[in-house]
Amino acid sequence: MIKKVGKQTIRIDSKPRIISAFSIVGPKEGEGPLKDYFDKVISDDLAGEESYEKAESTLLYTAVTESIKKAKLKEEDIDFLFAGDLLNQLTSSSFAARDMNIPFFGLYGACSTMTESLSLASMAMDGGFANYVVAATSSHFSSAERQFRYPLEFGSQRPATAQWTVTGSGSIVLGREGNYPYVTYVTVGKVKDYGIIDANNMGAAMAPAAVSTIYSHFKDTGRNPSDYDVIATGDLGKVGKQITIELLKDYGYDISSNYIDCGEEIFDHERQGTDSGGSGCGCSAVVYCGYLYKNMLSGKFKRILVVSTGALLSTTSSLQGESIPGIAHAVAIEYGTGGV
Template sequence: MKNAHKKIGKQTVKLDNPPKIICTTSIVGPKEGDGPLKDYFDIILSDDTNGKETFEKAETSMMYTAIKETIEKAGLNEEDIDYLFAGDLLNQLASSSFAARDINIPFVGLYGACSTMAESIGLASLIMDGGYAENVIAATSSHFSAAERQFRFPLEYGSQRSEVAQWTVTGAGAMLLTHSGNSPAVTYVTTGLVKDYGIKDASNMGAAMAPAAVDTIYRHFQDTGRTPQDYDIIATGDLGLVGKEITSKLLLEYGYDIRDVYVDCGSVIYDNERQKTNSGASGCGCSAVVTCGYFYKKMLKGEIKRLLLVSTGALMSTTTSLQGESIPGIAHAVAIEYDGKLPCGSD
């Protein structure tokens, strides 16, 4: 009996019934809305508290709105959605859990640090492909000010930022996967291994995550037989300028030159010099809003046909760092493809 017939290679699944991403919503804060990708985001907040009394509640409200908007745009109701796969950076997934409290959809909480967007799309796609759902929402969020005080220092301290530090994206992205429609579809899911090469500097997450990104991209190529030339864009989540450089170089050593098609979401969302974001962006929200906003809309316009999204997560906590541990990284990849006509939400 061939039970795991849908697995190709050790870490990759090829989807027989690629679920379609029929709608997405991207919400960002004012800083992201002032960056190079501003024209691609659906909602730009004028105030990063979004009218709430705390940054954490602001993040929850962004997550909630991203999910609700996506369902509404598709002309569906909460009752039509089988599962919500979501996660975020806040301790105990506070943003996702508190958003899910007000949404009547079976909820599966996920944590992969900043790899969570690809993790949620990947799991959602397997559940869709397997016939367990008609409609699934995958969503993540992050918030600069909430992340700073949880992982580093309260903003009030005015701490100096390291040259290799990254700026957590204030934003939330949600996508709706369904079976029918003519939309970008998820075709492959490559699940990552945890990799730790001993980096201990929590302000240099790009370097900590790069080995995981390299491993997952390499494994994706090995499992699928694809090469960098099969993709218009290969996008890591939030390695920033430092981690991007490492990833390109290491993959070259493994025989894959991805430089022509390589974009790091964390390196394109800000104008790093003007916006003083040092090594670029990070956060679950980073690959979420760049994918739900920028990439998705480029795909609808036919400007990207094949995207490999490789969201990347640094799995440390403040406790593990204080206890002298290094930073494990993980990367999950999903291939999204579209060569067709206009689905819902396009012009």
């Protein structure tokens, strides 16, 4: 039976359960408004390692292994690990995976990787290919900044549209049984490029992809903004968030009353000097695994739509003058709603 709904959405009939979620963040994130929702806050950006890249891999390893423990499972119980990050050749994820005895799929969706990994993990579960799957991702301010922009020592000026890459990692364990939030729909995004070339304006580059995916989700499923307690984009910041609200109004959907952006929520921008807000793979990962997941377990949220957004640039494409393509994937997660 074909489970595709409309043009871009897949109905996840078996409703794989999110049986655990673990979030670990850096010191700056641990001083932000959501500090009480994170499972672990490190006191040192290096996490005891010799480099920021090694630190990021350690964050991911910690998130994955702790989420498995939290689910009362062992590594050998996990059928597949779906994970990715921002670094060249996914070194954070692959280097973490080499220390785990779990079959590994390495993914690159830039900052959309959390919902990309969760989408593919849910599809693997729904297809009957696994009993337990982990979906995870990570990012680190210092490793991403020097790969995509400038070395920190350069001390470059940050414009108001700039975003602060979140130092953190989130990991989700999917299982088949139990009274937990479950995945019901996955809407796969299309690559959108509206000609933005400024690597310090990621919100504007990614917003069209978020709009496209959210619109397609509504059209495919017949749902409306009011069907969700929260619609959460991943990494647009306050600039991209406002663009998304206005563009969706042009399509006839007003999401302003129940819409948040993880990048806007994770920091106190005035107090912490994070300009337009947070970004990075870890942004939507830790906000979902912390704030959103825990509020679903408490019953505050019963149905949410998580839309992680990614900018598909590389250092090479930027240096060659290419514009910045965007992508967004959406996952509908429910708890106690009676299902699809």
